[in-house]
Amino acid sequence: MAMTIDQPRKSNWIPWVFVGAMLVVIAVNAVMVTYALSSYSGLAVEKPYERGVRYNDVLAAQKGQDALGWRVSVNVEAGQLVLRLQDRNGQPLNDVGITGRLERPVSNAAPLPLDFEATGDGRFVARLDAPYPGQWDVKAALRHGDDQYLLVQRIMVPK
Numbered sequence: 001m002a003m004t005i006d007q008p009r010k011s012n013w014i015p016w017v018f019v020g021a022m023l024v025v026i027a028v029n030a031v032m033v034t035y036a037l038s039s040y041s042g043l044a045v046e047k048p049y050e051r052g053v054r055y056n057d058v059l060a061a062q063k064g065q066d067a068l069g070w071r072v073s074v075n076v077e078a079g080q081l082v083l084r085l086q087d088r089n090g091q092p093l094n095d096v097g098i099t100g101r102l103e104r105p106v107s108n109a110a111p112l113p114l115d116f117e118a119t120g121d122g123r124f125v126a127r128l129d130a131p132y133p134g135q136w137d138v139k140a141a142l143r144h145g146d147d148q149y150l151l152v153q154r155i156m157v158p159k
Helices: 013-039 048-053 055-068
Strands: 071-077 080-086 097-103 112-114 117-120 123-127 134-144 147-157
Touching: 048 055, 055 147, 071 147, 080 134
Parallel strands: none
Antiparallel strands: 071 080, 080 123, 097 112, 097 134, 117 123, 134 147
């Protein structure tokens, strides 16, 4: 009689665990890619190279603006956008021309114009007609004589 040495039995489930794990990884990646492609907002700056080259001009303008010493506060009050302007000595700035707009930072929607009215004592008010609540960017150019101040401020518009 011939004796046989027992061979250890090889398990057939080990390769299937590996295949199953790889299928789970592929499925998760497919879901992530689909979500990334469907949620891309498309926001990008126009002419990014030119914008980067002009960055030193932006820094110089900011330095000049800081030298003015103006204090500008932006608040949302009862459906209105309120700017309060003071000079370096804390005195209200009244004879200021303001052109501004309201932009939604998370969409490509056209900016909404802001028409500011002086109410005295360095206070300027614009009606806030934001169609959606949430974050908005106030962008305004303030001119007082030869001085110019560029305002960029993010605000939260309530429901």
